[in-house]
Every structure is written in C-alpha cells, then in structure tokens.
Amino acid sequence: MADSKAEYYIPHGSPWPIVASVSMFVMALGGAMWLNNSDAGRAVLLLGLVGLTFMMFGWLGTVIKENIAGLYSGRVDRSFRQGMAWFIFSEVMFFVGFFGALFYARVLAVPWLGGDGIGEATNSLLWSGFETEWPTNGPGDIGGDAQGGFKPMGWGGLPLLNTALLLTSSVTITIAHHALKNNNRRLLNIGTLLTVLLGGLFLYFQAVEYVHAYQDLDLRLSTGIYGSTFFMLTGFHGAHVTLGAIMLTVTWLRILKGHFTPNEHFGFQAVSWYWHFVDVVWVCLFIFVYVL
C-alpha cells in the first residue's frame, strides 16, 4: 500500500515554476501593453499564454510520471488533496467579491440613488426623478440602445436549459467517479466524456445567449450596473467552465491511456471537485442573477 512508503517525496529542483513565473510576467506585460493600445500587446500576451501552456504540460507531466514511478506516498496524495481544496476555496472567495458587488448594488447603492435612507439628498440634488428599480443601467441610462433602454435577460429558455445541462454534468461526473472506484473503466470513460460534452454544450449555449443579449436586448457589458454584474459574473463563471472542460478533456485522455486506479486518482478527483464548484457557482448565479 501507498502508506508503506515512509519517506515524503521531495523533488530536487524543478525548472517548471520559473517557466511559469516568466510566462505570467510575459502575459501581464502583454495584457498591459494591449490595454495601452500597443500593437505588440496581443502578440506578447499570446506568447505568455503559450509559455503557460508549455509549463502546464511539463509540470503536470512530471508529476504524472513521478506518480506512475510510485514516488508518492499516501501523505503526498493528502497534500495534493488539501492543496486543491484550499485552491477552490480561494476561487470561491474570488466569486464572493463579485457577488458582494451585486448585492451591494441591489440592496444599497441603487436604492440610495433612488432616494432611500441616506440617499435622500443625493437623489433630489443629483438624480431627481430616478426611482429604485432592478435591473437598471442607472440614473444616467449608461449603455443600452440610443435612448438608453435595454431588455433584461430572462431566466427561462437558455439559462434554464444551461442549468439543467450543468446539473446533469455534475451527475455524470459523479457516476464516472463511482465507476472508477468500482473499476468499471467503460462507464468511467463514458461518464467523463459525457461531462465534457455537456460542459461544451453549456459554453455553446452561453455564447448564443451573449449574442442574443448584444444583438436583440441591447444588453452589453457597458449597460450600467446590471450589464456589468451580469456579464462579469456569468463571464468569469464561463471562463471557469472553460478551464474545467479543458481539465476534464485532459482527464478523459488520461483515462483512455489507462491512468487512475480505484484507490489512487487524485487528478480525477481534483477535476471533479473543481467541476462541482463551478456547478454550485452556477446555481447561485441562476438564482441571484437570473431569477431574483
């Protein structure tokens, strides 16, 4: 058994972290140049991204090789698990910041602009005539169509379908996990593949929804606080689904190569935790951004 390996494996030197840091630096540099309208910005950003991808293959590839070579004890496995759990917690806190902005705007900022409580003078002196409403693009009617109008995104149709898709994908990844524990490789393979496909479908429908918002609803990132919170929350969630789907695809390819055993499958487990996290964030989004 794994725990019989008494020593804790300590790698002696690794080039990958410094590759990662340099790539991050190049990405940040490229991004900042791009925002400052430099022609080279996008290219530099892309270069950093390529470096980061290269690093991912190298770093994670090394870890997988070490694992296959049997260097990892149960304790190393526990370090990985705890590390991933805390990483997901940090991601949760990132979303907490944006949800906080949404709640603050809806519960405090917009009502104050409308003259509630401490906002009485603000409303009468600066924004007289503005009444509290949600969704809103503010007393200045920022963004929207020529008259400053826009239509909010409903929760039926695509968002509801997407909720069903993501919830189903959470079920399929769990089925795959149980199959892995029972050493049912076929079901593991199918369950993981289905999860990838459902994730991909979710992203496709989200793209359709965005096009619909921009073309038909006059709802854009610039459409006041509603547009800002709507697109930033769903956008960052979408980015996380994309990342999760990429990780799932790699996991699926590893399954095809025969990786993971019923007892040792940290890689699979980490990705499935991440996927559940993305799913829970979506449920919160669906309730607070779309329905309420």
Add this chain to the structure above:
Amino acid sequence: MSDTTHEEHHDGPHASGMWRWLTTTNHKDIGTLYLVFSLIMFLIGGTMALIIRTELFQPGLQLVDPHFFNQMTTMHALVMIFGALMPAFVGLANWQIPLMVGAPDMALPRMNNWSFWILPPAFLLLLSTLFMPGGAPAGGWTLYPPLILQTGDAFPFVVFSLHMLGASSILGAINIIVTITNMRAPGMSFMKMPLFVWTWLITAYLLIGAMPVLAGAITMLLTDRYFDTSFFLAAGGGDPVMFQHIFWFFGHPEVYILILPAFGIISQVIPTFARKPLFGYTSMVIATSAIAFLSYVVWAHHMFTVGMPQAGLLFFMISTMFIAVPTGVKIFNWLATLWRGSISFETPMLFAIAFVVLFTIGGFSGLMLALVPADIEYHDTYFVVAHFHYVLVPGAIFGVIAGVYYWLPKWTGHMYNETLGKWHFWLSTIFVNVLFFPQHFLGLASMPRRIPDYAVQFTEFNMISTIGAFGFGLSQLLFVWMLIKCVKGGEKATEKVWDEPQGLEWTVPSPAPYHTFETAPKV
C-alpha cells in the same frame, strides 16, 4: 524503490550558481530568497519614505513636485506591504515551519518555488511604472476610484502586478496550511505546535480568504476603466464607495496578515529569554483565532466619513472595539510570561520587549480611531499615519527583526555581533519614536496626510519627525552590514544557540543542514 528514489539522498543543493536559486525546491533556499528579497524591498521602500520625509522637513515645495510626492506615498505603501513585510513573514515561515513541526520540507516544494519567483517579476512591473508616461500610481495604495482611474499608462501594470502578488500569496498560504496540517511529526498535535506555527496557520487562512477579494476589486477597476463597466460609476447605478467596501474587506484582514506572524515570533522569543514557558498558550491560540475572525467584520471602520447609515457606523465601531479584548489577552500573556522570569536582554529579546510596549501604543491609538465621533476628527490626518506606523514599524518590522536575530545563528551557524545588535536596537527604538511620536500631535492638530505642503505651525514636529526618519533609516544600514558579517563568519553557534530554547529547530545542528528531519522526529 531504490532506483527511483536515489535523488533523495543528495546532501547539498542539486545545482550550483544562479540555476540553483531559480529552480530550488528546498524550503531553506526559498526562505533565504524571500528574506533577501524582502530586505531589498525594505531598502527601496525606505528610500521612498525618506524622499517623503525630506519634502516634509519644512513647509513649501522644495524637493519633489506634488504629483511625484503622491507617487511616493502610494508606492512606499505598496512596496512595504507586498514587497517587504509579507515576503519577510513568508520567508520566516519557509525557514522555520518545517523545522518547528519536524517536516522534511514544505508540503508542495515546487509550488513553493513558484510562489517566490512570482514576486520579482511582479515588482519589476510595479516599479517600472515609475518611469512611465503619467508616472506611477499616485492615488494612494488603497486605489480608490475615481481618482486611481486617472493613472496614466501605469494603470494596467499596477493591476496585473497586484494580481500576480495575490497569486503568490495564495499559493504560499496554501503551502503553509498544507504543511502544518499534513506534515507534522508524529506526536506534534495541534495544541503542541509552537505559537509561530499557530499564528501562521491562522494568517494563511486570512490570506486565502482575503487576497482573491482584492483580485476581484482591482479587476472591477480595470473593467471600469477599459471595458466601460459601471461598478464604481453612480450614473450607471454603481457606487465608488462600493470599491471601498470590497477593498477593505480585503484590507482589514490584510493588516492582521501583517501582524499575526509577528505575534507568533514574539511568543517564541519572550519565553526563551524569560526562561519560562509561554503563559496562557491555549488562550493565545484562541485569542489569535478570535482576532482573525473579527478581522472580517470590522472593515468599514476605515470609512466612517463616507456617509454610512447610523446602524452601520455603530456596528463597525463596536466590532472594532471588540478586537481590543483578544489583543489585550495577548499583551497580558506576554507580561505574565515575563513575570518572575529569569530574564536576559539579548538583541532579539530587546526587540520583543520594545514590540510589546510600542505595539500597545499603536493599539491604543487604534482604539481612539475606532470611536466614530472621534474618528471623524482624526480621519485622514497624521494621527492615522502615526497609528498604523506604530503597529507596522515597531510592531510588524520589530517582530521580523526579533525573529531574524533569534534564528539567524541557526541559519548561518554564526552568532551575530551582540554589541552591534544592541546598538542597532537602541538606535532603531529611539529614532522610531522620534520619527512617529510627533505625528500624533500633528494629526491631533489636523495636519492632513498625503499632502506635500503644510501650514507653518506644523513645522517643528515635522522637522523632528524627518530627523527621526533619517536616524531610523541609517540605523538599518547597520543591520544590513551585520547580517552580511554574520553570514560570512563570526563566533560559532551551538546547536541550542540560546540557554534553554524550546522547540525542534534547536535539536538540529547550526547551521541547519540542507535537509533536516528526512526521518520524522518523535515529539
């Protein structure tokens, strides 16, 4: 097994020269990198402080123009917080936590290297903004919109470098938590852990909870400026004050991130030189946890003058004053540890005692600032500057210095020069008070902060303060010189270094070998 683990039996570094430091996964190497980086940033940030103090030596504008002055106040804070103090504590954690819990290394050694090597490029981005059109950010380290959105080309560089610093802190914090929860030697139960380890565990929780919120806040700034969002734009239904709420939800835990590890160091140093076990160990752990919890529900005391509802003012005033209770528990525990101890005054102990006294002064001025009616008078005056410099300089920085003197013989194998150490202590302690104490009076007389010019009646206290600043700054050069001398040679340190210090780190030779506790010790 044998052929796959042959690597594990190297005694020294795996590579030489620069490549060793770039690719190292050894917690001692990485701890050293963090500490050296922190020292360099401390000197850079200190130079900025001296530029500020030189301009303020007398009224009128003589040395720098106001815009550059504002860049200096902003960059001084960012460099000191993210470049000097946080890396110093992470460096101490890297060196000491594995030694103190009996672990062979940090739990995730590659990630450990990564979290350090994010820092230099991030600071390259941040410091390069000084040379950009429009200059470095000049709206204060708190980055309040709409002012900060007027930054020139530097703006995205600042945001992305803070993203990188946040990522570094989160990775470092994850590593520290996992090391503490998963790598302790058999018998090292949670309630046997040294207090430095405890305070770092709690600090790491604060980091993982707070840093991502900062990342979110500065991302909103970025999209407000470049992608037309309205988070902080009232016309669009947003609110600039919302930024302050999100920022301080990060910012207040951040100030405890800067002080809790110092509490831990003091709790190691005082028992050693009082030759008594720490008084009230359990209450120390509970008090630290209580401070950490409260730090998440007090943030709006930084914004009493923005126009909050009465209920909000009351809540944040009362919750802030609650913090005095667990902090008082800690102060009294340190005093009770000293009570009837067999005390000797080596340099680390001198700094620790100065910490207890001077940090308490900073704590008391904090209590004054917590009172809403009083704070409306003190807000944005030099009283605030005096308050947070008392908790950060003779507080956090003295904590770091005490820790460095305490563990330096263990790291280098040499004793530092005790006479020079005492000189360093007395010069630092006298000048830090000359520097910051008059600022209380300036603040109570309503001199505003972040202003390069002032009314003539503030001249004398400003002159005294500037003299203190140069005295304090120059005494730190003595520290740097002593550090270099101690690394190069000096009296050989014994295994225990001090009289009867408690803890696993004193059971390994001095200097600590490159690999320690490859087989877990029994506690």
